[in-house]
Amino acid sequence: MSGGRGTAEIRLRGVEKRFRTARGEEQVALAGVDLDVAGGDFVCLVGPSGCGKSTLVNLMAGFERPTAGRVAMDGAPVNGPDPDHILIFQDYGLYPWKTVLENVLFGLQARKVSPADARERAREALEMVGLEAAAGLHPHELSGGMKQRVAIARALAVEPSVLFMDEPFAALDAFTRLHLQEELVRIWEERRPTVVFVTHDLDEAIYLGQRVVLMAPGPGRIQRILPVGLPRPRERTRADFAGVRRELFEAFQLVHRDAAGEQEYSI
Ligand code: ADP
Numbered sequence: 001m002s003g004g005r006g007t008a009e010i011r012l013r014g015v016e017k018r019f020r021t022a023r024g025e026e027q028v029a030l031a032g033v034d035l036d037v038a039g040g041d042f043v044c045l046v047g048p049s050g051c052g053k054s055t056l057v058n059l060m061a062g063f064e065r066p067t068a069g070r071v072a073m074d075g076a077p078v079n080g081p082d083p084d085h086i087l088i089f090q091d092y093g094l095y096p097w098k099t100v101l102e103n104v105l106f107g108l109q110a111r112k113v114s115p116a117d118a119r120e121r122a123r124e125a126l127e128m129v130g131l132e133a134a135a136g137l138h139p140h141e142l143s144g145g146m147k148q149r150v151a152i153a154r155a156l157a158v159e160p161s162v163l164f165m166d167e168p169f170a171a172l173d174a175f176t177r178l179h180l181q182e183e184l185v186r187i188w189e190e191r192r193p194t195v196v197f198v199t200h201d202l203d204e205a206i207y208l209g210q211r212v213v214l215m216a217p218g219p220g221r222i223q224r225i226l227p228v229g230l231p232r233p234r235e236r237t238r239a240d241f242a243g244v245r246r247e248l249f250e251a252f253q254l255v256h257r258d259a260a261g262e263q264e265y266s267i
């Protein structure tokens with residue numbers, strides 16, 4: 001789907017990010033981060049809150065600059081947001097005064113897409129997330145799960161080569177969340193964008209990711225990268241899934257114990 005736009009391969013080397021806190025102190029949010037994400041990969045970032053997951057995604061998406069080290073996309077330094085790389089947050093970012101269809105169309109209007117093509121692509125994207133029938137509704141008429149689907153449809157309509165998703169399903173009920181996880185995997189298999197997905201739900205990470213990147217705090221860093229290696233469709237109730245879950249929980253508990261020595265963290 002990257003249509004001559006490169007393979008959307010991300011490379012981080014020696015990445016550090018410092019912030020100045022409100023009290024004027026320097027804080028190291030990330031240090032010494034090396035990571036390679038191949039084009040078409042699906043990587044999940046997990047770790048205790050405050051370990052720098054959002055910061056890492058924002059660096060890759062070009063919303064932040066590293067204070068040291070390099071962040072590159074297809075070999076070129078990331079200098080700012082790219083319209084071909086989409087970031088989806090937990091709060092859907094829909095325009096309340098626009099209909100579902102208009103919200104999805106909005107992302108296409110800034111691009112050189114004819115109005116007829118834009119409508120076609122918007123309809124197609126709404127179909128992918130099962131919202132064709134809701135095209136004429138406004139956000140206040142939708143449930144949280146439907147709003148998040150509109151946000152996903154809006155992202156998909158522009159056929160991004162990279163999807164950055166920062167805890168996109170965190171606010172949803174368990175049922176909706178499972179459903180959207182399935183849809184996301186189906187869409188990823190069909191179009192193969194590079195996906196970097198932040199979650200604090202270890203099961204979600206194992207269900208979705210080709211690899212799970214476990215991060216640790218103080219300073220934020222990569223602790224371990226776990227290849228998931230399970231065939232798809234994945235089944236949470238199967239023994240192979242439970243095996244990966246056990247491995248990830250054990251690794252996570254080590255991080256959590258270390259972190260708890262310094263400060264109380266929650267996931
Ligand atoms: P996570 O997403 O894993 O919860 P974040 O990336 O949001 O972690 O934050 C990592 C650390 O960096 C935290 O200690 C947070 O307070 C700090 N931080 C993040 N963004 C900023 C900012 N804009 N200014 C100051 N500190 C920040």
Ligand code: MG
Nearest residue numbers: 053054055166
């Ligand atoms: Mg975060």
